[in-house]
Amino acid sequence: MSFLSETLSRVKPSPTIAMTAKAAELRAAGRDVIGLSAGEPDFDTPQNIKDAAVAAIAAGKTKYTAPDGIPELKQAVCAKMKRDHGLDYTPAQVSVGTGGKQTLYNALMATLNEGDEVVIPAPYWVSYPDMVLLAGGTPVIAETSIQSNFKLTAGQLEAAITPKTKWFIFNSPSNPTGAGYSRDELKALTEVLMRHPHVWVMTDDMYEHLAYDGFEFCTPAQVEPALYDRTLTCNGVSKAYAMTGWRIGYAAGPEPLIAAMRKVQSQSTSNPCSVSQWAAVEALNGTQEFLAPNNEMFVRRRDLVVSMLNEIDGISCPVPEGAFYVYPSIAGLIGKTTPAGKVIGTDEDFATALLEEADVAVVFGAAFGLSPNFRVSYATSDAALETACSRIQAFCAALT
Numbered sequence: 084m085s086f087l088s089e090t091l092s093r094v095k096p097s098p099t100i101a102m103t104a105k106a107a108e109l110r111a112a113g114r115d116v117i118g119l120s121a122g123e124p125d126f127d128t129p130q131n132i133k134d135a136a137v138a139a140i141a142a143g144k145t146k147y148t149a150p151d152g153i154p155e156l157k158q159a160v161c162a163k164m165k166r167d168h169g170l171d172y173t174p175a176q177v178s179v180g181t182g183g184k185q186t187l188y189n190a191l192m193a194t195l196n197e198g199d200e201v202v203i204p205a206p207y208w209v210s211y212p213d214m215v216l217l218a219g220g221t222p223v224i225a226e227t228s229i230q231s232n233f234k235l236t237a238g239q240l241e242a243a244i245t246p247k248t249k250w251f252i253f254n255s256p257s258n259p260t261g262a263g264y265s266r267d268e269l270k271a272l273t274e275v276l277m278r279h280p281h282v283w284v285m286t287d288d289m290y291e292h293l294a295y296d297g298f299e300f301c302t303p304a305q306v307e308p309a310l311y312d313r314t315l316t317c318n319g320v321s322k323a324y325a326m327t328g329w330r331i332g333y334a335a336g337p338e339p340l341i342a343a344m345r346k347v348q349s350q351s352t353s354n355p356c357s358v359s360q361w362a363a364v365e366a367l368n369g370t371q372e373f374l375a376p377n378n379e380m381f382v383r384r385r386d387l388v389v390s391m392l393n394e395i396d397g398i399s400c401p402v403p404e405g406a407f408y409v410y411p412s413i414a415g416l417i418g419k420t421t422p423a424g425k426v427i428g429t430d431e432d433f434a435t436a437l438l439e440e441a442d443v444a445v446v447f448g449a450a451f452g453l454s455p456n457f458r459v460s461y462a463t464s465d466a467a468l469e470t471a472c473s474r475i476q477a478f479c480a481a482l483t
């Protein structure tokens with residue numbers, strides 16, 4: 084019998100972390116690798132948030148807290164849900180965890196039994212299927228296509244639902260495509276969910292504030308209030324507030340579910356870092372002024388990357404509504420050969436050759452469940468993006 088658990092054998096390590104590690108290895112060997120694989124903003128946490136953390140340390144707020152968050156942060160989440168979405172929640176309906184990732188994981192651990200299905204649109208954030216597997220459930224992948232700008236249609240959602248479906252995981256704007264669902268597109272999905280009262284919605288709103296060109300962000304419980312009693316709205320401070328290292332995420336939903344998530348958390352990590360929680364209070368309650376200039380910068384970078392990639396024969400790159408990713412198709416490059424003699428049979432071959440022969444690190448589409456594509460994170464400087472895209476152009480032009 085194996086020493087390691089059978090559950091773990093069904094789970095794969097994160098391919099995004101693997102790609103970033105490979106790039107770091109080449110860099111350590113002296114190569115000038117440009118990394119477009121990391122999913123975090125390249126700017127610093129705003130000063131008012133850092134100051135709040137320093138003040139918390141000085142005030143001795145350095146002890147254990149309630150397992151799923153200090154009252155002040157739960158209150159700040161309630162105020163945020165009301166202010167931004169018109170949704171009413173009490174602190175007992177809020178759970179704070181160690182990053183958005185732990186909040187999602189707690190919810191799956193608290194609810195899934197063997198045989199329970201979770202519908203996940205592809206391309207998906209790499210962790211969803213593996214978290215479902217770790218929690219003992221079965222991921223059911225609903226593939227989208229580039230033709231619908233990677234958005235799930237009502238028909239595709241309907242087809243994926245069975246009597247065993249427990250959750251539908253929804254992520255807009257999306258990692259890895261940046262696609263954001265308009266109110267009407269989301270309404271089409273909530274109408275399907277209204278016909279299936281046994282299906283709950285886990286919405287991952289992590290990229291809510293990173294939305295461009297006047298895109299109006301909507302969350303499912305806001306678009307269809309009748310779903311309020313079976314929706315867990317998940318969010319966090321990692322991306323919009325450049326706080327990936329602080330590890331604070333949160334969720335709002337029905338009280339019994341929140342209580343079950345608290346039980347999971349109390350027996351695993353006890354509570355999220357006390358100092359980070361005070362920083363998150365400031366992130367949510369403090370000035371939001373830096374969001375608009377940051378978004379202007381992201382739009383400029385997105386437009387630069389999309390236009391340079393679309394100049395390449397064999398690559399097609401839609402313009403996404405938000406986040407800081409693009410997800411171009413390389414359908415026109417499959418079967419070609421690199422100058423080093425490697426045949427590009429898959430998007431993984433493409434990403435590997437791009438790293439080895441052109442010193443640009445991206446993540447291949449198979450990692451996100453839809454091929455042949457690759458993900459570019461444009462959360463890096465304009466100069467690095469321009470050089471990286473020029474290298475991709477030269478690499479593709481040299482394919483035969």
Ligand SMILES: Cc1ncc(COP(=O)(O)O)c(C=O)c1O
Nearest residue numbers: 122182183184208258289319321
């Ligand atoms: C869609 C999505 N959800 C959740 C997370 C996790 O966020 P956190 O760093 O707060 O755990 C990420 C991070 O990459 C993400 O892209």
